[in-house]
Amino acid sequence: MVVNTTKSESLRAKYDLDIEQLDYKYIGQCTKVKTIENILRVLRSGQEGVYPDLVRFTEERLRTLKPSSALLRTEQPATALRFLDSKERDELLSDLTEWKQEVSAADAELKSSESAKEPADQQLPPVRGTVQLRSATVGERKPEPEQKPARIASYDYAAWDRYDVEAQLKLLDESDAPAAPPQPAVQPPSDPAIDDQPPVEGLSAAERSALALREKQKGNEYFRSGDFSRAAVYYTRSINASPTAAAFNNRAQANLKLGKYGSALMDCGAVLRREPNNVKALLRRGIARQMNKDWIKARLDFQRVLELEPNNPQARQHLGEVEKAIIGSETKRSKVLIQEVDSMEEEGPAARPPAAGSSQPRRWSTFEFMREWRCARRSERSAAAMAALLRSVDPDQLTEVLGAELDSALLSSVIRCVDEVMLAQDGPQRCHQLLQRLTDARRFHVVKLLLDARDRQRLQSIAERLWRRGVDVTALERSFLS
Amino acid sequence: MINSLDGVGGAGRQQGAPELVTGGRDGSVKVWDVRQEVPVAVMEPAEGEPRRDCWTVAFGNSYNTEERCVCAGYDNGDIKLFDLRAMKVRWETNVKNGVCCVQFDRRDIEMNKIVATTLESGVLVFDGRTQHPERGLTCLRERAHKSTVWCVRHLPQNRDIFMTCGGSGSLNLWQYTYPAKRRDRDAGGDFGVMGTLTQLQSGIVSSQPVSALDWSPDKRGLCACIAFDQTVRVLIVTKLQLYG
Known part of the structure; x- marks a missing residue:
């Protein structure tokens, strides 16, 4: 008491x-x-x-x-399903049922795919050598705890059979190397070696897109924590696993934050090829162009955003700035504040590749066309991407669009593209027309002399197939192969 | 006797060798490769030193095929971080209470945060990104559950949200918010700056301690937990998409 x-x-x-x-x-x-x-x-x-x-x-x-005071925290029993009101309960249950169906479908797909079998051992790193670490006692701290490899007794034959000489040698090398210079206790916060390429070998399409989604989530987490360079690395990993518009779009935003306007521009381009009316990508491309002082094109992007979303405050603000810059003068430098163009996009796998045939002819400038062409040629499925690009050019304007840019590499890729993709998808007339227009391009008669044997073979095969489908190819053959 | 177990690696999922780590009552932490019958690495006290009971182990920092760390918590409040590539103790501390559970916020990225839970209602968040030569990792302490905190599990879809399970039968959902600047400098070197921890939700699910919990990797918010009343409970946490 x-x-x-x-x-x-x-x-x-x-x-x-x-x-x-x-x-x-x-x-x-x-x-x-x-x-x-x-x-x-x-x-x-x-x-x-x-x-x-x-x-x-x-x-x-x-x-x-x-x-937010900790004293106000209360603990209530978790709500049981039967106490929810009917609307909320139905929503929750239907969401779960939907997810269950989705996940069992994905599961069935994974089981049927080839890579569901045991992964090959050579994909995995080797087993590390056996090591033992006697750690420091509690309280007292040894700066560098010594490392004692387990000693194998001379009579223990089974253990010697398992003894991996190479692993041990490698281990010795490793332990020797850092011992030479006085090692700092803390590793310097340098950029770590994170591989751009996630382990995708031997994965099915479903697994790759699941991997891409996970990598994108990591990118989003780094973005939220303000670490934009690592965010960009993980978006790149996501794109390498399976390219999606959302990952490109998020990487564009990370690149904007890092001040890499050129890369941001390319990423936005990649999004807009997949989803031409993506407001965030248009806005980000506009900002990237504005930062590159490409006022005129930036204005086009912001105007397009306002067409799609007339009340977008950011687009309005940026458009105002850009217009001021255009009117103002070249000498006056305006400072622009970057603002975040909303947050990350969650929906990954829903991104659609550009639908074939839906691309409408547009007016290309030579510069734009060549830039897109280079992107397409570098892309993963280059033939298909190039075909899509060629379809977007009005055949009658091809000569104009190409200008003086026609070279042997371009001609050779067009031939490959027609041979592999377009002949099957676009029909003989369209291909004939395309090749015919190509012969009118400037420098064609010089460039055609530089084609190699493989291209000539392809041309022969194209001509044969066209001829078999009732197209008169004599003029074409004359201009190409004479 | 094995108190705790964690796994990492394997083709397709994460990079690096497929390995398991176990923490035993004899104070030894052993790393096993699934392709071999003897452990590939053993971390234990030297002979003659007192052997503490290792209660929990966790893998982390496995962001490429070489790097990998194991974090171990002991009954006397020791937390040790072993670097498996360099085979050395990277960092150690004592939190004064037995460490029931440790977890990295993700295994397959560079070490970012480590959460440890202890007896007597301790929840500790360590910033793994910056290690000061003397002060080590910076720490944020919270008190929760008014009893032993048995377990911590990070949401697989968002590493900054995690759930803790308490001896009072309650579950707490937390969100970590990063500071504007994660690193600062003093005479000795760089040190990490902690953000804030917010309790998003709290709920009682049992009258007995909740000893383990796991999240669904596929469905955001779906989780299962077990308690001493011999019941498995499946829970769903709604509205998590509001937090990023």
Whole structure:
């Protein structure tokens, strides 16, 4: 009993609170969070008597001052399904059923795919050599705990059979190497060697897209934590696993934050090829162009955003800035604040590749066309990408679009593209027309002399197939092969 | 006797060798390769030193095929971080209470955060990105559950959200928010700066301690937990998409 009293006195005394402070008036006026918290602790302890109403009043006061206070945390039983109201319950259950169907479909696909079998061992890194570490005792700290490899007794033949000489040698090398210079206790915060290429070998399409989604999530996490360079690395990994518009779009945003406007521009281009009306990509491309002082094109992008979303405040603001810059002068430099173009996109696998045949002819400038062409040639399925690009050019304007840019590499890729993709997909007439227009291009008669044997073979095969499908190819053959 | 087990690696999922790590009552932490019958690495106290009970182990920092770390927590409050590539103790500390559970926020990225839970309601978050030569990793402490915190599990879809399971039968959902600047410098070198921890939700699911929990890797918010009342409970946490 005595102990109890001293204790109760000490709690109020500990916080240095006067008995008069435990009062509605004082608590109502007090603005110090710490004091209110201490008063609440004293009141809750019951050592000064039980005042349920005053406790509630103090809690309310604390809630208005500091809603996140740890003292206000309450634990309630988790809600059981049967206590949810019917609308919420139905939503939840239908969401779960939907997910169950999706996941069992994905599961069936994975089981049927080839790579579901055991992965080959050579894909995995070798087993590390057996090592033993005697750690430092508690409290005292050894700067460099010595490393004692397990010693194998000379009579233990089974162990010697398992002894991997090469692994041990490698281990020795490893342990020698860092010992030479006085090693800093902490590794310097340098950029780590994160591979751009995730392990995709031998994975099915479904597995690759699942991997791409996971890598994109990691990118989003790094983005949220403000680490934009690592975010860009993980978006690149996601793209390498399976390219999606969302990953390109997020990488564009990371690149904008890093000040890599050229890369951001290319990423936005990749998104817009897949989803021409993606507002975020248009806005980001506009900003990248604005930062590159490409005012005119930036204005086009912002105008397009406002066509799609007339009330987009950011597009309005940027458009205003760009227009001012255009009107203003070349000498006056305007400072532009980058603002975040919304947050990350979650939906990954829904991104669609450009639909064949849906591409409508557009007016290309030579520069634009050549840039897109180079992108297409570098892309993973280059023939298909180039075909899509060729389809987007009005055949009658091909000569104009190509300008003086026709060279043997371009001609050779067009021939490959026609041979592999377009002949099967676009029909003989279209291919004939395309090749015919190509012969009118500037420098054609010089460039055709530079074609190699393989291209000539392809041309022969194209001509044969066209001829078999009833197209008169004599003129074409004459211009190409004479 | 084995108290704790964790696994990492394997083709298609994560990079690096497929390995398991076990923490035993004799204080030894052993790393096993699934292709071999003897452990590939053993970390234990030297002879003559007191052997503490190792309660928990976790893999992390496995962001390429070579790098890998194991974090181990002991009954006396020791936390040790072993670097498996360099085979040395990278960092160690004592948190004064037995460490029931440790987990990296993700195994397959560079070490970012480590969460440890202890007896007597301790939840500790360490920033693994910056290690000061003397002060080590920076730490953020929270008190929760008013009892032993048995387990911590990060949401697979968002590494900054995690659930802790308490001896009072309650579950707490937390979100970590990063500071504006994660690193600062003093005379000795760089040190990490902690952000803040917010309790998103708290709920009681049992009258007995909840000893383990795991999230579904496919469905955001779906999880299962076990408690001492011999019941497995399946829970769904809704509205998680609001947090990123």
